[in-house]
Amino acid sequence: xxxxxxxxxxxxxxxxxxxxxxxxxxxxxxxxxxxxxxxxxxxxxxxxxxxxxxxxxxxxxxxxxxxxxxxxxxxxxxxxxxxxxxxxxxxxxxxxxxxxxxxxxxxxxxxxxxxxxxxxxxxxxxxxxxxxxxxxxxxxxxxxxxxxxxxxxxxxxxxxxxxxxxxxxxxxxxxxxxxxxxx
Numbered sequence: 001x002x003x004x005x006x007x008x009x010x011x012x013x014x015x016x017x018x019x020x021x022x023x024x025x026x027x028x029x030x031x032x033x034x035x036x037x038x039x040x041x042x043x044x045x046x047x048x049x050x051x052x053x054x055x056x057x058x059x060x061x062x063x064x065x066x067x068x069x070x071x072x073x074x075x076x077x078x079x080x081x082x083x084x085x086x087x088x089x090x091x092x093x094x095x096x097x098x099x100x101x102x103x104x105x106x107x108x109x110x111x112x113x114x115x116x117x118x119x120x121x122x123x124x125x126x127x128x129x130x131x132x133x134x135x136x137x138x139x140x141x142x143x144x145x146x147x148x149x150x151x152x153x154x155x156x157x158x159x160x161x162x163x164x165x166x167x168x169x170x171x172x173x174x175x176x177x178x179x180x181x182x183x
Contacts (some may be wrong), residue, residue, distance in 0.1 A: 016066045018111045034059035035111035037125035040066035046117040049182040060109055062125050084121050099124040106132055118151040135160040140169055148172040
């Protein structure tokens with residue numbers, strides 16, 4: 001296992017070797033409640049790749065409204081927030097509105113661990129959950145292989161476990177762990 005920093009306290013990191021791309025990493029979460037926070041589109045698709053790991057736990061999603069949510073909503077608790085894009089004129093107000101909604105959700109659900117694949121809407125989820133005592137696991141986007149994402153740069157200082165899908169990304173995040181591809 002290659003790491004850009006120290007392992008989380010208490011040795012809570014385990015590795016499963018699968019395929020040529022390296023290991024799949026996970027945090028021990030038996031008996032814990034998980035919040036799965038991600039934006040729609042590719043970030044949600046990456047989160048769904050983790051289903052074999054999270055399906056055995058009490059978990060819920062916080063994501064943006066999307067076509068992919070139809071099937072997902074039937075099987076899991078899904079909380080929707082408004083799509084927030086930095087290029088939108090009302091972006092600051094939408095992000096603030098979403099943050100208040102996320103705070104209400106987190107206070108109701110009380111997750112032990114937040115797992116996030118990004119992007120922007122997941123940042124307030126991670127910060128608010130950290131303030132409420134949750135552990136944060138952030139998985140940098142598969143699409144980022146030569147430069148860090150904005151959400152990754154914002155969440156990395158508070159993440160208890162920060163996973164990159166490309167070894168080249170270890171140089172940008174001092175606490176990162178290389179976990180291989182989710183695909």
